[in-house]
Each structure stands twice: as C-alpha cells, then as structure tokens.
Amino acid sequence: MYEYSWPAILSRICGTEYHNYSRGGMSAQEYYDSWADQNHFWEKRQGYIIRLGTNDIFVYHHPVGSADDVDPSRPEHNPKTYFGYLGKIISKLKTLEKDARIFVVSLQLDHSSQESDDIIRYVNEELKKLVQKFTYTYHIDMTTYSPAYDEKAREKYAMGYHPNAIGYYMYALMIGNYIDYIIRQNYRDFFELPFVGTDLKYYR
Numbered sequence: 380m381y382e383y384s385w386p387a388i389l390s391r392i393c394g395t396e397y398h399n400y401s402r403g404g405m406s407a408q409e410y411y412d413s414w415a416d417q418n419h420f421w422e423k424r425q426g427y428i429i430r431l432g433t434n435d436i437f438v439y440h441h442p443v444g445s446a447d448d449v450d451p452s453r454p455e456h457n458p459k460t461y462f463g464y465l466g467k468i469i470s471k472l473k474t475l476e477k478d479a480r481i482f483v484v485s486l487q488l489d490h491s492s493q494e495s496d497d498i499i500r501y502v503n504e505e506l507k508k509l510v511q512k513f514t515y516t517y518h519i520d521m522t523t524y525s526p527a528y529d530e531k532a533r534e535k536y537a538m539g540y541h542p543n544a545i546g547y548y549m550y551a552l553m554i555g556n557y558i559d560y561i562i563r564q565n566y567r568d569f570f571e572l573p574f575v576g577t578d579l580k581y582y583r
Contacts, residue, residue, distance in 0.1 A: 383544045386428070388551035398422065403541060406435040407464035411471070423475040425575040428519075428554065429468065430484035432502060435461040437495065446508035462505060469513055478575045480568070482558060483510055484519040490529040515568060519557045 381387055381399050390397035400420040410431065415421050435441045444460025454470035457463035465483070472479060485503040488496050503522035510516045526532060536546030562569050571581050 383547055385542075385547045385551040385554060388548050389555050392551060392555060398424065404434055404438070405431065406439055406441065407431045407461055407468060408435065408439075408441060408459065411464050411467050421471060421475060423576060424479060425476070425572065426480040426482070427472055428482045428484065428558075429465070431465060431468075432461060432486050435464075436498060436502070443498070443502065446505045446512070449509055449512055451512050461502075462509065466509065466512075469509075469516065473513060476576055478515060480572065480575070481513065481516040482519050482554075482561070483516065484554065485522045487521050487525050487528040490527050517561050517565075519554065519561070521553070521557075524557070525553050 384399060384401075386397055386399050386401075400415065400418075400422075402414075405414065436443055442458075442460040444458060444462040446462060448458050448460050448463040449466030449469075450456050451466070451470055451473075454467045457466050469481060469483070472481060483506055485506050486499045488499055490496060499522055503520060507518050507520075510518045528537075532546075533540070536542055536549060542550060574580065
C-alpha cells in the first residue's frame with residue numbers, strides 16, 4: 380500500500396513530486412540485476428534516497444563486503460557483495476544524472492542480538508566511507524541517531540516487521556529532518572539544486 384509508505388508520506392509533507400522504485404523484500408542484488416530493468420526504474424531524477432540492506436544481510440544472507448568493494452570508475456568490477464551492488468546502483472544513478480543528490484540510509488539497531496547490532500554498526504561505518512567515493516552523496520545515519528527498531532518499538536509501530544501507518548509516518552519525519560540537517564550543513568551543495576538535470580547555470 381504505497382500511499383502509506385514513508386516516501387509517499389514524506390512527499391506529502393514536503394509538497395514535492397516523488398517516484399517509489401521499491402517493494403517489500405528487495406535486495407540491492409535483485410534491484411540491480413533484474414528488478415529496476417524489468418520495471419523501467421532507471422530514471423533520471425534530481426535526487427534519490429536509497430535504503431537497502433535489511434534483506435540483503437539478514438534475510439538472504441548475502442556477503443556484506445565493505446566500502447573497498449566499490450569502484451566508481453569501474454563498477455562492473457565490484458564483487459557480488461551488499462556493498463558491491465550498492466556501489467553499482469549509485470554508479471548507475473550517476474550515469475543518469477551526474478549531479479543528482481543521493482542520500483544513503485543506514486539501518487536502525489534492532490537489539491535482536493548483539494551479533495546483529497554489531498553487523499549494523501559495521502555497515503554504518505562502511506557507508507560513511509562509501510558516500511565519500513561519489514559526488515553529492517550523503518549518509519543518513521539512522522544507526523546512531525534514530526531510536527532502535529526493537530521488539531518494544533514494533534509492538535506499537537509495526538505489523539510483523541514492516542512498520543504500520545504510524546511507524547511509516549514517524550520514519551518519514553526522521554528521514555525528512557535528517558535531510559534538512561544535511562542541507563543546512565552543506566547549503567552550497569544545494570544552492571543550484573533547481574538546475575540539476577537542466578542546462579541552466581548560475582553566474583555571479
């Protein structure tokens with residue numbers, strides 16, 4: 380029910396156009412290898428928000444890898460790891476619009492086990508390195524700065540593991556506020572945002 384998803388809610392809050400290129404159960408590997416092509420989802424946009432990893436790591440148990448797996452100049456050489464595929468996705472989006480602003484979201488801690496939280500923290504640290512490899516690419520650190528998505532939180536804000544309508548609204552607020560923070564800290568990066576994807580330039 381995409382109208383209740385956090386991107387749809389965030390779009391309504393901000394009054395901006397958005398396109399949802401996702402579905403439940405998605406992994407970075409499936410998205411890059413088949414899903415995006417099958418659904419014609421490689422589209423040129425001014426900005427993208429990428430939130431992948433839960434299914435890759437904890438459902439399908441794909442190799443995690445590291446930021447070192449990502450070669451922006453030769454993404455075809457990225458290994459078949461979570462980070463390798465995430466790098467391929469970002470590289471592909473940059474070929475569509477080199478100046479697109481891309482926000483990569485890390486996972487929330489879930490406290491299901493010490494091992495899972497350690498993996499989530501590791502992935503978060505590697506995401507910080509990954510975004511440095513691309514222009515206009517930013518890290519939304521939900522691992523450090525959001526409440527844990529643990530069993531207690533899911534009692535109120537989830538149906539099964541996916542958030543319910545209230546949970547998605549809360550998540551939209553968190554993502555929106557974090558992006559606002561990033562823009563305020565890097566305002567020169569967003570100065571000419573309306574011109575992304577056009578031939579327009581600002582001349583002093």
